[in-house]
Amino acid sequence: MRLPLTSRRSHHRSVCVLLSALLCSGLACAQASYRIATEGTYRPWSFKDAQGALQGWDVDIANALCERMKARxxxxxxxxxxxxxxxxARKYDMIVASMAITEQxxxxxxxxxxxxxxxxxxxxxxxxxxxxxxxxxxxxxIGVQRGSIQANYLSQNYKNSDLKFYDTPQAAELDLVAGRVEYILGNMVTYYVGFMKTAESANFAFVGPDLKGGLLGDGNGIAVRKGDVELLSKINAALAAIRADGTYDRITAKYFPFKLM
Structure with missing residues (x-):
């Protein structure tokens, strides 16, 4: 027996609702939402523009990852x-801040x-x-940013030097120019595109060899809370995607005349 038209429409809506419920059971269809921490004073990796908005390489990478993860x-x-x-303390879900991967x-x-x-x-x-x-x-x-891998490296290896710790890399650079410290130690790329491009750096240069590995880390990674396997898997998949489709290289070329990896 054929159902009346109104009954058929009602039946069709019921089937659609049921299918939607089955497909979107639980929170499966809800858009993921994450809070991401970066530093904001570490040009060109992350900094605030004149309007107070966060900009920089890490910020662009974070946004690209969120786009691939289809997350807010x-x-x-x-x-x-x-x-x-x-x-x-769960104030945010991940750290995208050029954080060096160290055993500590x-x-x-x-x-x-x-x-x-x-x-x-x-x-x-x-x-x-x-x-x-x-x-x-x-x-x-020697001047260095407090809490950085370079600070830990100096504390462990340069016990007979006079170490000065600063809240930001820029504060250490200012004291170098002012003669209050004789050396500063930090990320080479940060210095290359930042301090070494300024007029104040005219009388300064890199000294010594490239330093990496050990206390200075095994490259940079995105940090999540211990045991957050699901989020880590999504991040790694998104990282692979932006490297494969050229997004990573395009973001890098916006800030640097060389590759970062």
């Missing part, structure tokens, strides 16, 4: 020395696949000797 994301600035505690940090967070390499360098006045070994820098003043 809020990116917020967090002081570096509190960035891991904030993750552990692995004890507190889980890392994604590496998404760029890290090389550290000393900067000092031009003409400074190239030997930057701990014995050569005994008694020398």
């Amino acid at each position: 994301c809020e990116i917020l600035a967090q002081d570096w020395d509190g960035i891991i505690p904030g993750l552990m 940090r692995r004890q507190r967070v889980d890392f994604s696949d590496k998404y760029k390499d890290t090389i550290s360098r000393f900067v000092a006045q031009k003409g400074t000797r190239q030997d930057v070994s701990p014995s050569a820098l005994k008694g020398k003043t």
